Amino acid sequence: xxxxxxxxxxxxxxxxxxxxxxxxxxxxxxxxxxxxxxxxxxxxxxxxxxxxxxxxxxxxxxxxxxxxxxxxxxxxxxxxxxxxxxxxxxxxxxxxxxxxxxxxxxxxxxxxxxxxxxxxxxxxxxxxxxxxxxxxxxxxxxxxxxxxxxxxxxxxxxxxxxxxxxxxxxxxxxxxxxxxxxxxxxxxxxxxxxxxxxxxxxxxxxxxxxxxxxxxxxxxxxxxxxxxxxxxxxxxxxxxxxxxxxxxxxxxxxxxxxxxxxxxxxxxxxxxxxxxxxxxxxxxxxxxxxxxxxxxxxxxxxxxxxxxxxxxxxxxxxxxxxxxxxxxxxxxxxxxxxxxxxxxxxxxxxxxxxxxxxxxxxxxxxxxxxxxxxxxxxxxxxxxxxxxxxxxxxxxxxxxxxxxxxxxxxxxxxxxxxxxxxxxxxxxxxxxxxxxxxxxxxxxxxxxxxxxxxxxxxxxxxxxxxxxxxxxxxxxxxxxxxxxxxxxxxxxxxxxxxxxxxxxxxxxxxxxxxxxxxxxxxxxxxxxxxxxxxxxxxxxxxxxxxxxxxxxxxxxxxxxxxxxxxxxxxxxxxxxxxxxxxxxxxxxxxxxxxxxxxxxxxxxxxxxxxxxxxxxxxxxxxxxxxxxxxxxxxxxxxxxxxxxxxxxxxxx
Amino acid sequence: xxxxxxxxxxxxxxxxxxxxxxxxxxxxxxxxxxxxxxxxxxxxxxxxxxxxxxxxxxxxxxxxxxxxxxxxxxxxxxxxxxxxxxxxxxxxxxxxx
Numbered sequence: 060x061x062x063x064x065x066x067x068x069x070x071x072x073x074x075x076x077x078x079x080x081x082x083x084x085x086x087x088x089x090x091x092x093x094x095x096x097x098x099x100x101x102x103x104x105x106x107x108x109x110x111x112x113x114x115x116x117x118x119x120x121x122x123x124x125x126x127x128x129x130x131x132x133x134x135x136x137x138x139x140x141x142x143x144x145x146x147x148x149x150x151x152x153x154x155x156x157x158x159x160x161x162x163x164x165x166x167x168x169x170x171x172x173x174x175x176x177x178x179x180x181x182x183x184x185x186x187x188x189x190x191x192x193x194x195x196x197x198x199x200x201x202x203x204x205x206x207x208x209x210x211x212x213x214x215x216x217x218x219x220x221x222x223x224x225x226x227x228x229x230x231x232x233x234x235x236x237x238x239x240x241x242x243x244x245x246x247x248x249x250x251x252x253x254x255x256x257x258x259x260x261x262x263x264x265x266x267x268x269x270x271x272x273x274x275x276x277x278x279x280x281x282x283x284x285x286x287x288x289x290x291x292x293x294x295x296x297x298x299x300x301x302x303x304x305x306x307x308x309x310x311x312x313x314x315x316x317x318x319x320x321x322x323x324x325x326x327x328x329x330x331x332x333x334x335x336x337x338x339x340x341x342x343x344x345x346x347x348x349x350x351x352x353x354x355x356x357x358x359x360x361x362x363x364x365x366x367x368x369x370x371x372x373x374x375x376x377x378x379x380x381x382x383x384x385x386x387x388x389x390x391x392x393x394x395x396x397x398x399x400x401x402x403x404x405x406x407x408x409x410x411x412x413x414x415x416x417x418x419x420x421x422x423x424x425x426x427x428x429x430x431x432x433x434x435x436x437x438x439x440x441x442x443x444x445x446x447x448x449x450x451x452x453x454x455x456x457x458x459x460x461x462x463x464x465x466x467x468x469x470x471x472x473x474x475x476x477x478x479x480x481x482x483x484x485x486x487x488x489x490x491x492x493x494x495x496x497x498x499x500x501x502x503x504x505x506x507x508x509x510x511x512x513x514x515x516x517x518x519x520x521x522x523x524x525x526x527x528x529x530x531x532x533x534x535x536x537x538x539x540x541x542x543x544x545x546x547x548x549x550x551x552x553x554x555x556x557x558x559x560x561x562x563x564x565x566x567x568x569x570x571x572x573x574x575x576x577x578x579x580x581x582x583x584x585x586x587x588x589x590x591x592x593x594x595x596x597x598x599x600x601x602x603x604x605x606x607x608x609x610x611x612x613x614x615x616x617x618x619x620x621x622x623x624x625x626x627x628x629x630x631x632x633x634x635x636x637x638x639x640x641x642x643x644x645x646x647x648x649x650x651x652x653x654x655x656x657x658x659x660x661x662x663x664x665x666x667x668x669x670x671x672x673x674x675x676x677x678x679x680x681x682x683x684x685x686x687x688x689x690x691x692x693x694x695x696x697x698x699x700x701x702x703x704x705x706x707x708x709x710x711x
Numbered sequence: 712x713x714x715x716x717x718x719x720x721x722x723x724x725x726x727x728x729x730x731x732x733x734x735x736x737x738x739x740x741x742x743x744x745x746x747x748x749x750x751x752x753x754x755x756x757x758x759x760x761x762x763x764x765x766x767x768x769x770x771x772x773x774x775x776x777x778x779x780x781x782x783x784x785x786x787x788x789x790x791x792x793x794x795x796x797x798x799x800x801x802x803x804x805x806x807x808x
Contacts, residue, residue, distance in 0.1 A: 685806075686804065686807050687803075687805060687806050687807030688801055689739075689800045689803070689804075690730065690731050690732070690739075690800065690801075693731055694731050697727055697731070
């Protein structure tokens, strides 16, 4: 017991907040219902089969919306509490109880999970509504909503769990839902392959998370956040670095960070609402949540934190460069998502000073990226599911609502003041500059590239000359605005993209999250804040101007030109991410397996089949002796006896 | 003395060659008896030489065993003859590979 007290004291010296929740009471006892409702929806829709076809989409949307309402009630209740009492846990039941290991199915509701709850159920519900319109003509719409509900339930489990094992349950659940939804149009071989790719690459990351959990069980004997946050000060730095790096591997897989990034671009094979919900707003940000939630590990593991920063910086540039060359509107957005998650990871890697901004950017990104994905879906809806931006052009007049809402998202993501993305990205760049100038300049450069590729996307889609219509080369499409059920979620998300920055008003989000991530000592950046902001805006403006001169002022060919620079070719090929995987993992892996199989066949099998052949041959010869004639046996006996006698004679 | 032993050895050899070469079960049987009796002769001869009764007692035992063996053996030969209409030992060669 003394040892435990000593450890707790040591942990408190480093001023990492210890997770010490109180039991749920009042409205907080409804916490489990937030997960249970979508789970119930998924169960009813999947088990109910065809009988639920008629109203399945309404039930799916209703369960998600009810979860949102409960989340809102709980959030308001949490606002009413004192800062010190904003951690509430709910014990559902003992899950694993083996020897010294006790793992309960516990939920934790604190300021961090409160924000996530609102994001997931809020944006999730809007995307459910949008999907009613988007999937209206799909014969398997009911199944789609079942999977969406399953995803929401798993995602809520992920962020509400009070221990890493429960988190892992949700983590795998969202992986499953992601797999099912990427491959939703499984009749397309490309969709089936993309689903498999996402699943396999995610398993690599999950292995990292799994090993991290095992290491935590070995080191701390518990996986609960409260237990580990109290004990982490007592572990050696090496152990914590390992835990941190393994957690980072898990986060890389789920959040499509280099080197496990290759699946996200292919994941765009799924229906667009899936891309918006899972592969932009929520699931892919789970890695950022994991690192922020594990702040009690990362704060004491400087090497792991450095690894997070390196991964984040590489990814934010990697994704941005890919985004510059994609003609597929969804893949362009996917590259952008990768890059923006890179920013969030960067924020999370920067430690106490950055966690709040990482979560802030995560929330604003959830708004504007979901908005833009749904906008892209609306454009595709209008263009007969064509995703090639080279076939778009001048759509601003045809799709006014989509255009205006997309424009809000665009202004938010490139970081034009006072839109949401400006506040969040600016804060991360500022914090990065304090930490390390190189990382800060990379982040600044990323912001410029973001300005370029988003402007390119905007211009190719809504401006420039129209490259569609009933011409000889343009195909026969008649763009039309989407129905209200699709445009209303767009409008709501556009409003959030504009107003999301209000969360920073009076430093609210930083204070709100400080019970979870700790207070940061304020460091003065190398330059005055206003100068950094101006530089950021100038860099973004340069990116926008470049796009204007390269795309807006020139004619966009309907077919992608083939004679392009090496850089463009590389970006079109996802910076050879697949080739790297192929060369470093797949080919050597395949060769190893092939040689092992050959070795198994020739050596191991050969040893046994060869042995049996020899034995069988010997038996074949020996059985000839058993000819059934009594006299030959008698001869044998006589021979034996004679031999015996002769031996005796010789020996004597 | 040597003559007895030589005779015994000759009888034993004749008996064993008979066992190995003859096909008729009855003759084989007789040859077995010849071998047993060759042994008996050797026993008696040695008993005589050593001047004690051990060899004679052994010879009695052999006779008893031989009598019992004849009973069982003839019964088997009878049974085989009844089923196969033959007393040839080569016909009874089913128990093989």
